[in-house]
Amino acid sequence: MSVDQATVRRIAHLARVAVEDKEVEHLQGEINAILSFVEALSAVDVEGVEPMTSVLPMHLRMRQDEVTDGFIAADVVANAPEREDSFFVVPKVVE
Amino acid sequence: MTELTRLSLAAARDGLNAKKFTATELTRAHVDAVEKARALNAYLKETPEKALAAAAESDARLAKGEARPLEGLPLGIKDLYCTNGVETTAASRILEGFKPHYESTVTSQLWRDGAVMLGKLNLDEFAMGSSNETSAYGPVVSPWRRKGSDAKIVPGGSSGGSAAAVAAHLCLAATATDTGGSIRQPAAFTGTVGIKPTYGRCSRWGIVAFASSLDQAGPIARDVRDTAIMLRSMAGFDPKDSTSVDRPVPDYEAAVGASVKGKKIGIPKEYRLDGMSQEIDALWMKGVEWLKAAGAEIVDISLPHTHHALPAYYIVAPAEASSNLARYDGVRYGLRKPGKDIVAMYENTRAAGFGAEVRRRIMIGAYVLSAGYYDAYYVRAQKIRTLIRRDFEAAFHAGVDAILTPATPSTAFGIGEKGSADPVEMYLNDVFTVTVNMAGLPGLVVPGGLASDGLPLGLQLIGRPFEEETLFSLGSAIEQAAPKIELPQDWWA
Structure with a gap:
């Protein structure tokens, strides 16, 4: 199987690479x-x-359904290229 | 280069405990060596203040007789491991400036045990490469040179910075990662020792993901004992990684030097490739003789699906990479390039942030996972992976304790010599190592000697799942028997 140029453009778009x-x-x-x-x-x-x-026989572990983490919004957004308070800012997606 | 940087990790540990020198002196010697070796481009980021502060704390503990297992020992960290407050780039432009607010599990265990971080080590971008030439921050130059030449040689990849730093005495040992050979091939190219442990042995949490079903953390060091000491601290159960295995971590160091009498070593005929260099074959046969002399029993085995491993890997790994790297979207961290709408912003960000090899792999990955091709490529490759694992299981079932193979099909090549026209030429470097990742097994590489071009060659030992101790025992038997390799003098300083 080989790809043509239209397919190259299609998979670039699927991979979200200009x-x-x-x-x-x-x-x-x-x-x-x-x-x-x-x-x-x-x-x-x-x-x-x-x-x-699964590369080795293993089963997926379950854990107690409880909150183990949180209240770290400032850490979560600390590396965002654009943020407002504890929100990520993106270009407008809904008119 | 001072006496202190010439020590093995074990000797440095023993010297600190015997109060022959201080952790501050040991760290200072390494900080100086790192500064003088910038021409090698092994470190992407140096953290001397952090290192000296940690060394001071280690000296206080040593004075009180409260030394931890790696107390005061300076290490290099592959820049794929997230380090709290220290820039972590995966050698990619897309993560430039990224400072994690958390620490990877493996590195946190090293600091728990008292180790000192000297800085972050260069690698192929997102660990995709076999020569460290895909790094967005320039290639690493190997401390090795061919006999009679000063041409720049690659240290291998993707853990090229780790291998070069260990070989050049710029740290006592280093962390690395291995998805298709990224610990073992650079160890072989630089005359160092590296182990990719069994899948699940080390936590992947906090290590930048490439191909999650293949990725494993492991150490590179200058001898088998140091590698064993490092692995003991790096390994262990972590509830934050769902594929981490909950079983006790043995004292790997105790396996170093243990008898290998009666161990059954398989020699797989499929690893003898057409056109393989005579030198590689001769080294392999020497390895057989060394293990035989140490009391091991040698048996011929067959791993019939070996030659399918590399093509299947180049479906599975890019597929997983394309999923893992979907997270670099210009929103949460790293680079952002604006566009007319959000999709254009994603596409521009990723076009600017990813290098050529990474882009190639995520496009291949998107293709083999796309509607209409998923069964023909991805599902088929995963079936072939089952066949590859069965080959190993059959050999182990027949009583084989470990398998001996060459580590690489050649010695290290020059910077710019390979893969510029055809990416597959570079991929062939991993022909002996990928099978181990495809089957989730542990693999250890130890130096076997020097080739006629003056560069080192390595041998690979493949073990049963979670039997790293057997590999350390066999590896130390080879280490005892093989000619001693003199690591290169510091022409770069």
Whole structure:
């Protein structure tokens, strides 16, 4: 499988990365090089094999349903590029 | 370079306890060495005031006879570990200026045990790379040089700063992380020792995430004993990491030098690659002889799905990376580039903040997870991962205690020599190490000697889950038998 330039633009948008027109051809080449490297996997017989969901047998622990953290709003927003009081500020999303 | 920076971590610990020198003297010697070694670009941030303040506290404790396990020992920290109040960048522009208000679990355990932080170490951006050349803050220069040449050599990656700092005596030991070989390949390239522990052995909490089902923290140090001492403090259960394993941490140091008589060592035929250098093969066979001489039994084994591991890794790791790196949105931390609306703001921020390798991987990840391709790529790769793990389980079931392989397909290469035309060329560096991450197993790399180009080569030992002690025993047997490697002199100072 290989990708065309429209697909490169589509996955850049899916990944939320702006791509300039002059970069598309180069990216297409790189992505296709990686896709052709992984192509050999399509020949492997995986009939009846379960996909791995946990690398070692372990079960997800449960804990008591109780508040263990909080009241650290100032810490949470401390690194925000734009903030007001204890809120993150973003461009307007609702008219 | 002073006498104090030449000490091993264990010798420095013993010297402090015997009051031969103070933690302040030991830290000062390292702070000076770090300052003189800026040409290597190993440290992204130096924290000398913090280090000397911690050393003063250690001296007070040592005077009272209240020394903790790592009291007063100066360490370097890979800049993927969040450190409270100290800038943490993951070597990316997108996290420039980010000062966490919390401490990673692993580093908090090192400080709990009395260690001293010298600063934050360079790495490949978000730990994606095998040469430390993808760092947004410039490559790390290895302290090693090829025989008769002063060309700049890579220290490997992604923990290139960690390996270079340890090899150049700019810390007694360093933290590192390993997603596909990022502890073991740089250790092999710099003549140092590194262990990627079993998945779940060290908490991932507070370490910038790359591929969560593969990432593990571990140490790089100058010998097997120092690596064991470091791992004991780094490992342990953490309720904040849902994949952290709740089992006691053994005294790994006690396993160093223990007999390996009767241990069964598997030699996997699939690790003998077509066109593999004669030197790598010869070193591997020397490793076999050394372990045999130490009383181990050698058996040939087969791990038939080995050659699928690297392609499957380059589906699984980018897929997880694309999810993990979705958090860099210009809202909560780091860089923000404005745009005409919020989506344009995200896209501009991420285009400006991520380097070429990171962008490539998150795009591949988004593609293999996208509708219509998810089953063909991602699910298939996870099935192949099951097959890879089964290969190892079969070998261990047949009684194999550990597996011996080469660590890397070559010695270190020059800065700028690889991967500029084809990213896959760089990926091939991890051919012997990724299988271990795919199966969640522990892997230790120890130096085996020098190649004809004058650069070090390493051997890898792969163990059963949570049997790091066996690896430390076998690793120290190789260390005893292998020719001693002289670490490079300080041409950079």
